[in-house]
Amino acid sequence: MIENEKILENLEKIGFGRKEAEVFLELVKNPGANGSQIAKALGYPRTTVYQNLDILQKKGYINSYLDKEITLYEAIDLNELFENYKKEVNSATKFLKDELNKVEVNGKQKQFYNLNSFDDVKDRFRNILKRAEK
Numbered sequence: 001m002i003e004n005e006k007i008l009e010n011l012e013k014i015g016f017g018r019k020e021a022e023v024f025l026e027l028v029k030n031p032g033a034n035g036s037q038i039a040k041a042l043g044y045p046r047t048t049v050y051q052n053l054d055i056l057q058k059k060g061y062i063n064s065y066l067d068k069e070i071t072l073y074e075a076i077d078l079n080e081l082f083e084n085y086k087k088e089v090n091s092a093t094k095f096l097k098d099e100l101n102k103v104e105v106n107g108k109q110k111q112f113y114n115l116n117s118f119d120d121v122k123d124r125f126r127n128i129l130k131r132a133e134k
Contacts, residue, residue, distance in 0.1 A: 014085060019044070023052040024075060027062055031074040038073070060084070 004025065011021035026038050033041075039049040053073055056062045061081060064073050075081070115121050 019052045027075045032072045034070050
């Protein structure tokens with residue numbers, strides 16, 4: 001069970017919601033499960049499971065197929081999943097690094113002071129007066 005918890009924590013670190021991670025892990029363990037089976041295994045309402053299956057499918061992490069009018073789900077190939085994820089993260093970080101360095105900084109920044117007591121006010125005024133021009 002500890003291994004599952006570590007897997008779930010790491011799936012969360014790469015952007016899965018907690019329930020998404022739990023549903024995904026269940027599909028890794030039991031490929032070809034339907035929503036009702038997943039809900040029973042996890043102890044969640046079927047609506048919660050189907051919402052998360054929809055999210056996972058939209059993100060491209062799982063596939064679904066019909067078998068005798070029942071929708072079954074399976075996780076995509078894990079190597080493909082993590083290669084795609086790595087490419088996306090590398091692309092996003094390169095873009096952000098380049099673009100954030102181009103962002104113009106607006107003039108002088110406002111200065112704020114944290115004044116919690118009368119002594120803080122006195123100290124701040126003392127420092128301002130020391131630096132003031134004659």
